[in-house]
Amino acid sequence: MPWPSPFRGRWRHGLATDPDGCWVAEDAEGIAGVSVGLRRGAVWGLSLLAVRVGVQSRGIGRALLEHALRTAEGTDAGLIVSSDDPRAIRRYALAGFALRPTLSSTDTPDLDALPAHTGTAWATRPTSI
Numbered sequence: 001m002p003w004p005s006p007f008r009g010r011w012r013h014g015l016a017t018d019p020d021g022c023w024v025a026e027d028a029e030g031i032a033g034v035s036v037g038l039r040r041g042a043v044w045g046l047s048l049l050a051v052r053v054g055v056q057s058r059g060i061g062r063a064l065l066e067h068a069l070r071t072a073e074g075t076d077a078g079l080i081v082s083s084d085d086p087r088a089i090r091r092y093a094l095a096g097f098a099l100r101p102t103l104s105s106t107d108t109p110d111l112d113a114l115p116a117h118t119g120t121a122w123a124t125r126p127t128s129i
Contacts, residue, residue, distance in 0.1 A: 014038065014047060021071035025051075025060050033060045037068030044072035046080040049088065061091060069095060 014022035014036035021037030033051035037044060046068060051061045072078050080092050081102060093099055 021068050023064050023067040033064050035064035035068040037071045039071055042076040044075040044078045
């Protein structure tokens with residue numbers, strides 16, 4: 001099964017901008033998994049870690065993450081925005097990352113009080129949170 005095009009674009013971008021942090025695992029069926037670790041100054045981030053369905057939980061993700069983490073050496077901070085897959089969350093915790101929610105709130109924000117967004121983070125304002 002071919003990889004979805006967003007994944008292909010992300011690892012191709014990683015190859016162009018951060019080749020030392022871009023890794024691909026292959027097997028007899030083709031690409032088994034990919035990882036992209038990015039450095040920006042003193043900050044490292046995991047941009048992508050994906051393993052093909054059918055070969056997950058066989059150590060491919062662990063090996064890809066270990067390779068990507070090599071580019072984090074000497075940085076002051078690291079960041080991973082994880083999926084909700086418990087296997088991924090466990091792997092990141094075992095690699096030494098603190099598990100923290102990316103957003104928490106004790107109340108609903110007043111979206112009308114936010115300034116109009118002019119960047120590229122979202123195409124339209126969210127209607128609810």
